[in-house]
Amino acid sequence: AQSVTQLGSHVSVSEGALVLLRCNYSSSVPPYLFWYVQYPNQGLQLLLKYTTGATLVKGINGFEAEFKKSETSFHLTKPSAHMSDAAEYFCAVSEGGGADGLTFGKGTHLIIQP
């Protein structure tokens, strides 16, 4: 069975600083991995996803994530935080045939300090 662990329910960084949100997964098959962002009062929006190929994946709003099989990780980074990045971030894994749905982590609330 698959699972996702996101370290840190809250992460606080200063504006302009590096953002690092951690995600570790377990999966019995090669995983497909996703990062979603949720802004207040909005739905979950896809930031980026890893399926196959290049392990460094670039997404929207300057975010990127690197799939590391040996570490079973898919950490999300952004070189320079912006106030507008304040949101809830969810890591998810897809293991089944698509109909099984996504398995999510608990989410990380990103706080940007001015």
Added chain:
Amino acid sequence: EPEVTQTPSHQVTQMGQEVILRCVPISNHLYFYWYRQILGQKVEFLVSFYNNEISEKSEIFDDQFSVERPDGSNFTLKIRSTKLEDSAMYFCASSGRLARQETQYFGPGTRLLVL
């Protein structure tokens, strides 16, 4: 840009009542999902739906729950005889294909409070 919409945004109901949560998926999508998030917990998969029938369901999705596509645009989740523990945010999602790598597009959610 097309988006998934959900109504109502908030619903308060008494324990034992039935509620229907509504979703309008993206118009050319064929696969639909419901998830829920109890406060402070993970987003959890409930059910997937295709071609007017359930594709997969989790252990959470018991006889208390049902889904329906009553017309060409709406997708509904019915919760019968609601319990306090049904209080959660319910998200609808849709995708264009049934594949592991396919992006699921989520609605803004319906916050259900059972009193």
